Structures are given as C-alpha cells and as structure tokens.
Amino acid sequence: MANISIDTIKKIYPGGVEVIPGLSLDIAAGELCVLVGPSGCGKSTLLRMVAGLEEVTEGEIRIGGRRVNDLEPAARDISMVFQNYALYPHMSVFDNMAYGLRNRRMPKPEIRTRVDAAAGALGLEGFLDRKPRQLSGGQRQRVAMGRAIVREPAAFLFDEPLSNLDAKLRVKTRVEIRALQQRLGTTSIYVTHDQLEAMTLADKLVVMHAGRIEQVGPPLGVYERPATAFVAGFIGSPPMNFLPGEAHTTGVRLDNGVDIALPGLTGGRVDLGVRPEDLHVDPAGPVELSVRVVERLGATANVHGRLAGTDAEIIASLSGTDLPAPGDTLRLTAGAGKWHVFDAAQGIRLL
Template sequence: MSDIAIEHVRKVYSGGVEVIPDLSLSIDAGELCVLVGPSGCGKSTLLRMVAGLETVTGGEIRIGGRRVNDLEPVERDISMVFQNYALYPHMTVYDNMAYGLRNRGEPKDRIDAAVREAAQTLGLSDFLDRKPRQLSGGQRQRVAMGRAIVRDPTAFLFDEPLSNLDAKLRVKTRVEIRALQQRLGTTSIYVTHDQLEAMTLADKLVIMNAGQIEQAGPPLEIYENPASVFVAGFIGSPPMNFLPGTATGEGVTLETGQQLTPDRPAIGPVTIGIRPEHLSPSANGPLLLQVQVVERLGATANVHGVLKDTGTELVASVTGPDIPRPGDTLPLAPHPGALHFFSAETGQRLE
C-alpha cells in the first residue's frame, strides 16, 4: 500500500484557463478517497493528473513517496477504471484481463493465476471465454475492474465507473467495489458526481468547487458539520434548507418575525441551515409550511412547499400516517440542536 500526496498542484490550459488554482490533498495508504462536486469543478482533471493523462502546470504529486510529475502513466504503477469500460471487443474476458500483464512480459503461469484469482473474486469465472458484447453492463464493468486488479498496483483510480449502469445495478456494483477495496486494501481515488455514491463509498470525502477543496474528511463528519453553505447544500438528499435571519445572543429572528432558539447563537445576519429530516410537524411549530407537492417514499414523505408570508422554499421529511396534502398548512419545528449557522456574507460556517 502507498500513500498519495498532492501538494500545491495547479492546472492551467492554453489561453490561460485556470482549472485548478492551488490544491493540496493527502491520501493515506489503504484509504478510499472520493472526489465529488458539480460538473466542471476539476475532480476528473485532478484524477487524470494523478494518472499521468494530464500534465501538471505546477506543484508536485507523489505516490508512495515517489515524485511522479514527469513519469508516463505506465511508470506510475497505478490502474485506472474508466466510465466506458474501455474493453477490447474482439478479445475474450480472459484476454482483456490478461492484456496488461502480457505487455509487461509476465510469465504465462503468473498471468493465468492472476486472471483466474481476480475472476474468482469478481464472480467472472464462468465468463472468461465470452466476448464483451455477450456480457451485461455490470459484468463489463467487473471485467474492467479485474483488468485493474491483476496488475496488483499501488493505487486504483476510478473515473465515474458506474455512470453507465442502471439504478439497481449501480447499487449492487457500488457494494462490490467497496467490499473489494476493503479486501485488497489498495489506496484508491474515486471520482463521482453522485453524492449518495460518495457518502457510502468514502473513507475520506473531498468536496470540490471551482478547482478548490471546500471540505475534506470522513463522510459523516462532513454531513453533520458542513464547512459552508455550498457543502451543506451539496451533501444530503433532499438538500439542506436555508433561511435568512438575524441572530442575537438569545435567539434568531426570521424574516417573518418568528423566533428560533439556537444552541450556538451568533451575532448579526446569518443563514440558518435545517436538514429536511430535522423538521417535525408540531402544533406550535414556528415554521408554517404551505404544502405544494408531496413525494411519497414508503414510510417517509418529502413535503415541499413555501413558508407562509415569505415564499421561501422549504422541504421537510416526515413519517407517520398523517401525511399532509397539497394546499394544507403544516406547522413545523426544528429538532433541538439541529440548526446550522453560516455567515450571511461569506457562506462559511459559524461556530
């Protein structure tokens, strides 16, 4: 296992287009680090620089303590799994998985043992003689993973590997990837735009925005203590609600004049964050939601609407038999200790 160190890395394309201005990130040996963020935030560019598929404008990348900026991809001892599988259509599953080892001149018995062991691990033993066109999308992705595994690299790089799969297969393959990475203990970087995928896979979650890291850490820690309005709104489904208000030493006054009592009061204009699951129906609740749409999800329902007198959009996740209907007015109360406070000016978290 090897760690990956990214120190003050920059990426500028021709014409002066700066995609990553200055980014530093440390990934421990054996860790699965997930890069997540909106399209164009620089996550795939960063992954490709680690892989050697993009040049580094400035800074340094080290894998296992070795500087790799000027090394070709094949010299970095990494394996990459792409979104589109990148399998050779005229080759069998066996030959696709063995291709990289043959190019390295490995002995035949070593190749055969590595391929069959990886196939056994991935449930592909019965498909070794098939061509990619004879496989399902999930099976093709497992072949691509197997081709990466047989090389026994120091690091795995995943570039949105589940994007082409249907919803049910994504869940199954996601579980397989996590279990496989834990069993092999190989340092991994995984890029996705799916925040649910990111939360469930990551040892270390990295939220990126405009080429910079907004926050990095364990997924649950980021969920419970988002560093900014951007992070709070990106992580969570449905996303966090935001309400403008003014905080004093004793409480918070909303635009409607209603009072909330925070556990950690700040002074001055604030943005208040409340997750939908931290709002409950209450006869005396200070937030009056005029219900517009109700999404029934089985035991839970997402209730969408606007706050009375302000028109501010709000979502609440509620349970129980008495689910409101469109047109109802639903009084809501936030759970004790569940409010998040952000600077109205900078969007950064206030403690």
C-alpha cells in the same frame, strides 16, 4: 499499499483557463478517498492528473513517497476504471485483463494465475473467452474492475465507474467495490457526482467546488457538520433547507419575523440551514410551512412548501400516515444541534 500526497497542484489549460487553482490533499495508505462535486468542479481533472493522463501545471504528486509528475501513466503503479469501461472491443475478456501484464513482460503462467484469480473474485470464470460486446453492462463493469486488480497496483483510480449501470445494479456493485477494496486494502481514489455513492463508499470524503476543496472528512462528519453552505446543500438528499434571516446575540430572526433561539452568534445576514429529515411536526414549532406538494416515498414523504411570509422553499421529510394535503399549513421544528448557520455572503459556517 501506498499513500498518495497531492501538494499544492495547479492545473491551467493552454489559453489560461484555471481549472484547479492550487489544491493539496493527503490520502493515507489503504484509504478509499471519494472526490465528489458537481460537474465541472475539477474532480475528474484531479484524478486524471494523478493517473498521468493530464499534465500537472504546478505542484507535486507523490505516490508512495515517489514523485510521479513526470512519469508515464504505466510507470506510476496505478490502475484506472473508466466510466465507459474502455475495454478493448476486439480482445477477449482474458486478453483485456492480461494486456497490461503482457506489456510488462510478466511470465505467461503468472498472468494465467492472476487473471484466473481476478475472474474468480469477480464471478467472471465462465466469460473469459467472450468479447466485451457479448457481455451485459454489469459484466463489462466487472471486467474493467478485473483489469484494474490483476495489476496489483499501489492505487486504484475510479472515474465514475457506476454511472453507466442501472439503479439496482449500481447499489449492488457499490457494495462489491467496497468489499473488494477493503479486502485488497489498496489505496483508492473514487470520483463521483452522486452524493449517495460518495457517502456510502468513502473513508475520506472530499467535497469539491470550482476547483477547490470545500471540506475533507469522514462522510458522517461532513454530513453532520458541513463546513460551508455549498457542502450543506450538496451532501444529503433531499438537500438542506436554507432560511434567510438576521443573526442576533440571542439567535436568528427569520425574514418573516420569527425568532429561533441560537446562542453564540454576533450579527449580520445569515442562512439558517436545516435538513429535511431533522424537521418534525410540532404545533408550537417556529417554522410555519404552507404545503404545496406532497411526495410519498413509502417509508417517508417529502412535503414541499414555502416558509410562511417569505418565498423560501422548504422540504420536510416526514414519516407516519397522518400526512398533510396541499394547501394545509404545518408547524415544524428541529431538535437542538440540528440547526446550521452560514454566513449569507461567504457561505462559511458560523455555528
């Protein structure tokens, strides 16, 4: 167990491409921190810098209080699970897990004990003699996990470990990873582009965009009060709706002339955000939606359409059986506190 502290680090590739322009993050001991963001946002680069697979251009990374900038990956007391698992194809499952321990000159009986324990925890007892190519995708993923846990490191680093699994297995493995991490209590950094994975796994959610941290917080906090329009649009599925309008002291006037009362604003162009699941049908509601497509998901249905009088796209998640048909007009509203107001130019939360 160790805390990880990342202190104003920068990553500039040779040639001057700045991937991470100064970023700080503190992860408490035993915490599972999820880095989430679209591809190219620098989340994998950040993880690889913690692992020691990428050089840090500037700044400092400390694991358990020890500066690790100039240490080899093996000396950092971390282990990593790769997206494609990176199992050694010519070694048996046992050897794959034992390789790192052997390189550390751990006595043989101890290696045996640790690998057996890890295999037991992951349900791999019967497979120790097999080669990776004789295993299914899910089993390979578990071998990769096993290779990480036998080391009993100060921190686990996960680089999109579930993206090569099918949807059903992904949900199952997600739960297993969470349970395992809680049982071992090992500080972890987990990189993913899947916001659902991020929401369900994280103790601490870090939303990244263009090499910067947009918001850090507990997943529900981020969901309920996104700090920027980017976070609001990235976390949650289907994504938050943004209705362009003008702010006044009494509220927001949407571009189609409809007023929504929201005290506390000053003025200027804003985007009024509202989550699809917060919208509900109300004959007196301010949001008028002309329905284009209805997607039935079973428990709910996503109603896609346009805000009347504008070309802003809106999605509403409705439940019940009395669903509209394409071409209908619906009036919707959202409860107090479900509206999010962002500055249109900066994307910063105003209310």
